[in-house]
Amino acid sequence: MPEISQEAKERHWAKTRNLTVLVLVIWFIFAFIVPWFAKDLNAFSFIGFPLGYYFIVQGSLIVFVLLIFFQNWRQDAIDDEAGVGSESDQQ
């Protein structure tokens, strides 16, 4: 692998960590906060569903799927920028 400096490694890790924190905050909102308030959200309606119910059966799930694709897109960019995106040599 190409050797990168300690400093570059630290910068890469700091960015990775920030991205992870962001992802986990979004995850927390849709995994816990939204279902917690399902009763209140049910007062609203979305494409014919009570909103609280919609998030639990579909909305949060869609957010999770998109969130992982988003995280990977950003993480790949972080890796490439730091020069550690190479996929070879890992067999």
Next chain:
Amino acid sequence: MIKGSFIDNLGRVYALYTGGFLAFVILMAILEQFGVGADTIGILFVAFTVVIYAVIGWLSRTMQVEAYYVAGREVPAVYNGMATAADWMSGASFVALAGGIYFGGYGYLGFIVGWTGGYVLVNSLMAPYLRKFGCYTVPDFIGTRYGGNVARFCAIIVLVVASFTYVTAQINASGTIAARALHIPFEVGVWVGLLGILLCSMLGGMRAVTWTQVAQYIVLIIAYLVPVIWMSNKQGFGVIPHFSYGDAVARIQELEPLVGLGAAAVDGAPGGVSILRTPHNDPQGGMDSWKFVTLALCMMAGTASLPHILMRYFTTPSVRAARKSVAFSLLFIFLLYFTAPALATLTKLQLLDPTLPTAIIGQSFEAVRSLAWIQNWENVGMLALVDGNGDGILQLNEFFMRPDIVVLATPEIAGLPYVISGLVAAGGLAAAMSTADGLLLAIANALSHDLYYKIIDPKADTRHRLIVARVLLIGIGALAALIASLQLTGILGAVAWAFCFACSGLFFPLVLGVWWKRANTPGAIAGMVCGFVAGTAYLYYVYPGGMGGTPWLGIDHLRFGIIGMPVSLVAMVIVSLMTPAPDAETQAMVDEVRVPSGKTILGAAH
């Protein structure tokens, strides 16, 4: 055909396979038109699919360590996503999930959110780092990161307990389906199911399991989606029901007070069946919310700690591919999980709504008893009608059903041809078998690689190691089938326990192993032991079959990970801080794990 060119031709091979499977379904539909009996079609469905899996298993046989443990680390991300989805979606997801939603309402939906949201944790905290590590098993990571056989041994114990709890439920599910499709007693069905499972995994280990799981995913997703979409079109609920069943939810809420939802059951029903008492969508906030999020949290953390899932990400060619395959895993899982609530809702509406021809509630007993699907399921004791008030009209509290049968009975309720029921049986079997395969392999690999090779006999040669692995696989499978045939727990209870065992013992030692450099050996051991013991002790305290104590704050036996996880975290942090920091070599290793490129920490054939 299998090596090299097989990987290059994956798309063609599986397209051919999918086409072949669809052709088989059409052939069965034609046979049905020619008057071939329902029983024969059921048997053909089960036999045909199991033979295909066995052939794939046989073609993938191997005597190489790398191929046996991690499928040669050459599984492309999308295929690993499919294999993980099959590995993940068990008999419980396929067979019991929609039934659980049907009967459990809001409280049960915690499983839906938990079993999908967990993948966010897998992707951000675990999978890429464990892949970079280059381990063969999860205890392999614990043993190398923390060093020493004690930590490795603790991880093996947690892994075996969690996975074994889970696998008995899967063998139970495959036995149930095999018994019904092949018309054999359940006790025999369990062993038939085990035979199919072992045929897939024994000769080729992870490589064979990978390629059969891809095949099983294709069968199970077709088998789940086709009946729902067909039923929806036939009953006029929309072409793709997923985005339009909001009206059905509203209609159910309208009907619930009219049909007397919540009335207690009448006496005289056999065991194992229950009436519908929980509203479809009526969260009360407060305690309801608390129970929802605690269940979801246990299932999510459990997802991120269950070794049979994590080890799937060891099979990709690179760290980036591991991450990508987590994304595809969740996408493929999502297809089933966002269908299950639609299925539960539409099936419930069909039974309740008096304006629909399929309604049974409010109809006369005579008319309902004459329905073929009622007779079929009543004969096997999974459904019961008891005229409690003697008025000759079926009330909601006089209709008893086993939650597990909602998915299996839906095609019959909606009046779809029998070929669809056969398809559903094949799908359920694929789901149960693929998960059982992954779990058995996780247990046998941990015992053969970590216990036998790393702890007992580090000088063992390759041949010896792989023979030990296979003997263990058969032994553990037989033991699990034996326990499953005793039918100690329901399918779903055992599954929730497995998640709680895994997250109590393994979640924090795994996460902190990557994310906290200061975590050391004594801390990890304390975290695994204290979390696991606390969780298990609480389970014993709260389970009706144990001490039967009153749950604290509504934390019942399905969510005992809520007790185990904090204990694990606190014990691990305190003990780590009280003992010396890990040496420079270990800290450098953690730094290296955080860099996605470059060689794995552990060598290719360790």
